Amino acid sequence: KNQVEQSPQSLIILEGKNCTLQCNYTVSPFSNLRWYKQDTGRGPVSLTIMTFSENTKSNGRYTATLDADTKQSSLHITASQLSDSASYICVVSGGANDYKLSFGAGTTVTVRA
């Protein structure tokens, strides 16, 4: 069973609008949580990484939040642009083995003009 669940599976938004993606995880113990952006036909690129003590992290128009108590994270995209069309992947690292990552299946975001 996947230990990282993302919702929604896909969404369509109009350019300029905001959206929020959700990630719930059951990975334990917890080390850190990452959000990656994957453009079609390309490898994932890191957007943010948050450790246990961090509850928010921004990267330009992307803001990630983390609630380690409820094991939930969100990625908020502000003022979306056409270039934001991509798959967004939530990745959780557990325990001392930081290299062992659990990947969500991703949320596909389509931004339309």
Next chain:
Amino acid sequence: DADVTQTPRNRITKTGKRIMLECSQTKGHDRMYWYRQDPGLGLRLIYYSFDVKDINKGEISDGYSVSRQAQAKFSLSLESAIPNQTALYFCATSQLNRGRRTDTQYFGPGTRLTVL
């Protein structure tokens, strides 16, 4: 990320053939990884290596083997390809940030493999 390159980018082969996918990096990282990505599923780790003399199995290593020829090179082999190995394969590299106990993985562009 141009610092991590994969060859070939696309490959179509037949069942039973031996296939090698290659990965090179110029980031100077010690850690390298091979993943596969299937539609609707998260990336899954096949093998990983922390240095030239270190090779470890990931969660789905059956049917695959790897070779770490140098710090910068990590190749993945399918000894006898089968159709359910049709997938998108990614190589990644990382270097541990000891202060934050994190390491950001940098992914290559991927190899799309089709086994007929």
